[in-house]
Amino acid sequence: MQTHNLIDLGDISKADLDEIIRLAAMIKANPSIFTDACHGKIMATLFYEPSTRTQMSFQTAMLRLGGQIIGFDNPSNASVAKGESLKDTIRVVSGYADVIVMRNPVEGSALAASMYSEVPLINAGDGGHLHPTQTLTDLVTLSAEKGSLENMTIGLCGDMKNGRTVHSLIKTLSKYKGNKFILISTPELQLPPYMLDVLRESGCPYSFSDSLEKSIAELDVLYMTRIQQERFRTAEEYEAQKGIYVLDKAKMALAKPDLIVLHPLPRVDEITVEVDDDPRAKYFAQAEYGMYARMALIITMLTGKADQDVPNGKVLDGRCCQNPRCVTRSEGYVPHLFYEKGGRSVCSFCDSLLEE
């Protein structure tokens, strides 16, 4: 691998990504070979906001490789997080651990942390910004269950607007040939313009749908997401629409026999419990693939070359990122770097557009 950190899945070449996916499959097939792969190594899981599922997945991955774990999961009793800069915490933990997994609500914090870490750092979610190991999990699942990542008709259903997971998955799958996307959503929750640009540039065919019922028969993959009530203007509107995007036994009856259904979990009620027993429901298997994905990632990171990230971008004199949730706002020593994109300046950490 060229990079030894995983901040953004987009930083990894398709070849490296394919290698991680292959390694995950190999581990799933022969777990005993990897039982001591990380013997004597320590992973720190620094969770500045709790996410028990993600943390348990990473911890299990490390333990199944024979490694050990330290860390915290509770911002309120993590004294390490109080009155101390992110840099200092990362520098200290770098001296304890061989690899750091960090989840932090501040956008861009993972890239900032990687600048100061002396060991590989994995982004387990930096606010609403990036969550690359969820996408890696999705890819490992798709590859194992469908045999490849190509030539699929992929339905994405629910909230296309706000889901970082959905955006990252579309970005990655649009690089594989023959994929076609059906975006099943209400107009209010459709994919934002910059994501439509991504699709257009990729050349992948895509279409819109407002009905899961009408579209399900075409799909090879159905990726369900949560629809959150607060996204709607009125409670009535939410109530009226949410039923459209509930996957139930009746809708499953319309689907192909080799459809697979994914969901990043936790689900609320967008998939009824009766669907769980359908062999095409793969969302619990997906969580288990996530463990193998993370095992493959940890091995890849620990065998890579470790040196600090140098973020892409340059200082624009006097300009600061305007996103109040950006790490450059809360950690004063982080340089204010921007890169160019389509003639505009974009923050190197949180990827927000700089307003003129």
Added chain:
Amino acid sequence: MQTHNLIDLGDISKADLDEIIRLAAMIKANPSIFTDACHGKIMATLFYEPSTRTQMSFQTAMLRLGGQIIGFDNPSNASVAKGESLKDTIRVVSGYADVIVMRNPVEGSALAASMYSEVPLINAGDGGHLHPTQTLTDLVTLSAEKGSLENMTIGLCGDMKNGRTVHSLIKTLSKYKGNKFILISTPELQLPPYMLDVLRESGCPYSFSDSLEKSIAELDVLYMTRIQQERFRTAEEYEAQKGIYVLDKAKMALAKPDLIVLHPLPRVDEITVEVDDDPRAKYFAQAEYGMYARMALIITMLTGKADQDVPNGKVLDGRCCQNPRCVTRSEGYVPHLFYEKGGRSVCSFCDSLLEE
């Protein structure tokens, strides 16, 4: 073992129970033989309510067998527990761990969880309902300290009414021959009628006492429990009575030289600190026996056949359990099953009687 879960100690045959007790003694005598018994295995401790002592006992047991642990202990930051059904959490964790230990304040939740778990599940307490590993601890202690589980005069002192631990211990010991029970309590806190039925059916002699001082000389075993102030109608009544059930040096002087004193801990002030140095005080040793009991249980579970529990009972059309703390009330997908007992219908999950 016929079952691969431990939900209720009553589900385990006497032969299987004796085997676990023997294994615990063997581990205590030769711990080094078992150092790697669970190498490569992972236990998840899912504590929906904190119980540091029980969790530490299970964790130590697994670690001393060479296994590893994941899990959570704090309901407030367990995102896995938020907005997600018990079923989904159990299905996901089943994909990570080789054995699940769950403590949950909802009655019947352990049996419900075992229906969806793909790995063995151990009940570490489901509300006020069951806590089988405490009773297993008591049995391992008694067997080791007294040489067998038969022919003992057992005094149980304190709260006979509310203690699930005491009820479970009486149920189990009444199956062994030659045991005699002395129930030392105030009338308000005496054993409930259904427990007296259990004793009558077993044929074990039993008697009531309201004085620890008068009864202690007869005992081979004294099992002390906490008396909780809130059980009394007035503070005066509590104050007047609590002294009766304090075990102190003076009362110990009246007891047999081979008496053993047990207590499930934590104690408040029902045993004075001066008793701790008496060699007959075995409550700290009991906590250590609990670790060996859990080591034996884990080995037994991991070597058993794993398939999901099918609860005993059937749906009665339209009827739901009326216990507001029952798992069938909070987890909508759990079937409303009832079994027959003495012509009455009883909830298969929380064992509450169904009112007509």
Added chain:
Amino acid sequence: MQTHNLIDLGDISKADLDEIIRLAAMIKANPSIFTDACHGKIMATLFYEPSTRTQMSFQTAMLRLGGQIIGFDNPSNASVAKGESLKDTIRVVSGYADVIVMRNPVEGSALAASMYSEVPLINAGDGGHLHPTQTLTDLVTLSAEKGSLENMTIGLCGDMKNGRTVHSLIKTLSKYKGNKFILISTPELQLPPYMLDVLRESGCPYSFSDSLEKSIAELDVLYMTRIQQERFRTAEEYEAQKGIYVLDKAKMALAKPDLIVLHPLPRVDEITVEVDDDPRAKYFAQAEYGMYARMALIITMLTGKADQDVPNGKVLDGRCCQNPRCVTRSEGYVPHLFYEKGGRSVCSFCDSLLEE
């Protein structure tokens, strides 16, 4: 080692201390030799108040020796800590673990706990009283970075009055020959009289300074500490003075090329971020030395003879320690012991003077 507990660094002979420091250096140089030194051993980290950094350092140390860890870090969900005496918790955990590390806000609690522990106990901080492994960390760092613990001019800067770390370091370094101390502080925050007695008795030269700028050129070691605003009478006074004790690039330019800068961390703003890249800044390395110091300590404790501490002192009839934060006030069964010092009686647990 004569003692198998570490409650107060002053209890360890200089010879034993030197041996631990040598062992730490050996581990740092050859970590792989020690990978399985504690295989099969369990450390309990009982943190009655959170201190993520200290806990992670101990946990990493144990894991890097091949041992395992149990424990708690959150007083609010540590049921073991609720309604249970310290003695009972320690007795129970003694049955689970091979070594106990305890942090507890109650002064003298570590010594009290060691009276009841059946395994070695390490004090990881007992209120404002003692924190011996921080001082051990400082000594291991100094010894490695300066080659010995002798013949140094040591500047201590910031809060000399309240810092238990600073007092303990001075006490220990004053036993090594050729050391000279420069105490850099405001008059309000200077070293208290009993510490000046220690220095006088040791025969080490010492001087006072109110300016870091003026004194820095003389130093071989600069030990920075936090200055806390609440120590000052007014906000203005704090604002006016705090700049004096900020170490920055300009002040570093005045210092010797072989100065080393230490800080117990976390820092707030008493060292500017720009100093971090100066090769003389050793505070992050110091945190890593702390891990090796704890590894050496754990090995030493586990290979020592384990029997309970008998505190030095005797009961003075009817007299109780007057310090409201003393363990003898909250744990009623702890004996009220006092030792003589300069004709005065001093509490054996919290070292407070008994008022006549």
